[in-house]
Structures are given as structure tokens and as C-alpha cells.
Amino acid sequence: MPAPDLKPQTPGEPLTDTPSDTPxxxxxxxxxxxEAIxxxxxxxxxxxxxxxxxxxxxxxxAIETDGKGRVTVLGAINAALAPPKATVTPSSYEIPLPPxxxxxxxxALFDFLGFLTTRDKVISLGSTETPHDAMDxxxxxxxxxxxxxxxxxxADWQERGTELATQQDVGKSAGDAGDPATIGPRRAVLTEQGWVVPEAPKKA
Structure with missing residues (x-):
């Protein structure tokens, strides 16, 4: 059996060979x-x-912040870290809402936003926040x-809004013809003269 190839060991030197360029x-x-990047x-x-x-x-x-601090690079990193946005399918908005x-x-939305600006309490909104304060x-x-x-x-506020507007338009047409139909919040009533649609209260 051949003798093993023994390498002289210098005191203080590691027992295994470690390339000097490997951290x-x-x-x-x-x-x-x-840092090189x-x-x-x-x-x-x-x-x-x-x-x-x-x-x-x-x-x-962190390296960019401590170093050059380039806004374009930091913005791109933040965008890469951001969670992907939910994809909205076009079918969700196929039904146009009447004017x-x-x-x-x-x-209503602008009224709610205006109401928020009058409150002393500040609320935070976002994916990392709980909705309790916003609901309150x-x-x-x-x-x-x-x-x-x-x-x-x-889930279906657009469809419901379109449906209500359509019912109101149909009700107006049917009401003019004397049919017992719903006209928004007003309903045709049966009187001695036939079906009558009460007139809407006049604006002051």
C-alpha cells in the first residue's frame, strides 16, 4: 500500500485548504x-x-440609502418590493353607471372625505392597517x-344602481300612460279616476 501523500503543516495554519478569495x-x-452593484x-x-x-x-x-441615495434607484427598489396589485377584470366595469x-x-364619496377632514382623530389606511378606525x-x-x-x-353596487335607474325611467314612461308602475320612491295609486301617480314635491 503506498504511503499517503502527507503535506508538511506549518504551525498556526488551518488544517484544510481554504481559497484566500472565498469570504x-x-x-x-x-x-x-x-455594494458592487x-x-x-x-x-x-x-x-x-x-x-x-x-x-x-x-x-x-440600505446600501443605496447610506451611499449615493439616488431617488430613481430607491424608487425602483420600492416598486420591486411592493406587492403585486390586484388585477381588475374589465367585466367588472362593463355596465356603465347612469349619470x-x-x-x-x-x-356621497366627496361628502365622506370632507367629513373626515373635520374629525380630530387621524386614521391610517393601507394594506398593513386594520380597518376598524375607518369603519368607525x-x-x-x-x-x-x-x-x-x-x-x-x-359586490354589485354598479349593477344595482343601473337597475334602479332603469326602473325609474320605465316607471316614468309607464306612469305617463296610466299604468300602475313604480316611479323611484313614488308609486302609482288606484283612485276613483283610475291609476294616478302623485306629483313629485316641488322644489322650493
Whole structure:
């Protein structure tokens, strides 16, 4: 049996061969790599973001913040870290909302936003926030406006609004012809003279 190839060992030298160019700490190696990337031009840095993991992106963000602090690079990193936005299918908005209903909905939304600006309490909205404070504000606003929130048409409010507007238009036409039809909040009533639609209260 041949004798093993024994290499003379110098005192204090590691027992195994370790290449001098291999960092012992993987984290230090990754940071050095990202620091080299951060030294590139902004377009080159941004181009490489798509292949990075979230941890690498966060570390690169810290390096860029402590270094050049380029707004374009930091913005691109933040965009890469942001969760993907929910895709809205076109079918959800195929039914156009009639102008009169749109005006009412828009008015309510702006009224609620205006109401929020009058409150002392500040609320935060976002994917990382709980909706409790926002719901409290909505309920407070609704109570001052006499608005019921028991059965909100969250999923089909557009279809419901279009349907109500259509019923109102049909009711107006049928009411003119003397048919017992619903006209918005007014209903045709049967009298001695036949079906009569009460006139809407005149505006002052």
C-alpha cells in the first residue's frame, strides 16, 4: 500500500485548504456583491432588480440609502418590493353607471372625505392597517346623514344602481300612460279616476 501523500503543516495554519478569495461569511459576500452593484450607473442597477430576492432588495436599498441615495434607484427598489396589485377584470366595469346615479355616488364619496377632514382623530389606511378606525368613521358619517349600512351592495353596487335607474325611467314612461308602475320612491295609486301617480314635491 503506498504511503499517503502527507503535506508538511506549518504551525498556526488551518488544517484544510481554504481559497484566500472565498469570504468566510456568506452575508459579507452578499453585501460585497450588492455594494458592487450599487456602484454601477442607475439604469444598470435598476435593470438587475428583477432577478433579486426580497432580502437582496432590502439590503441593496440600505446600501443605496447610506451611499449615493439616488431617488430613481430607491424608487425602483420600492416598486420591486411592493406587492403585486390586484388585477381588475374589465367585466367588472362593463355596465356603465347612469349619470344621475354617478352624481349621487360621487357626491356621497366627496361628502365622506370632507367629513373626515373635520374629525380630530387621524386614521391610517393601507394594506398593513386594520380597518376598524375607518369603519368607525364611516358609521359616524352615515349616522349623521341618515344612511343605513346594514346591507351595503358592495359586490354589485354598479349593477344595482343601473337597475334602479332603469326602473325609474320605465316607471316614468309607464306612469305617463296610466299604468300602475313604480316611479323611484313614488308609486302609482288606484283612485276613483283610475291609476294616478302623485306629483313629485316641488322644489322650493
Amino acid at each position: 468566510a461569511d456568506p452575508q459579507a459576500a452578499k453585501r460585497a456583491e450588492l 450599487a456602484a454601477l450607473n442607475a439604469p444598470e442597477v435598476i435593470e438587475g432588480l428583477a432577478t433579486m430576492t426580497p432580502d437582496e432588495l432590502r439590503l441593496l436599498h 344621475e346615479v354617478s352624481g349621487v355616488v360621487a357626491g 368613521a364611516l358609521e359616524e358619517w352615515a349616522s349623521t346623514r341618515g344612511l343605513q349600512l346594514d346591507e351595503p351592495a358592495v
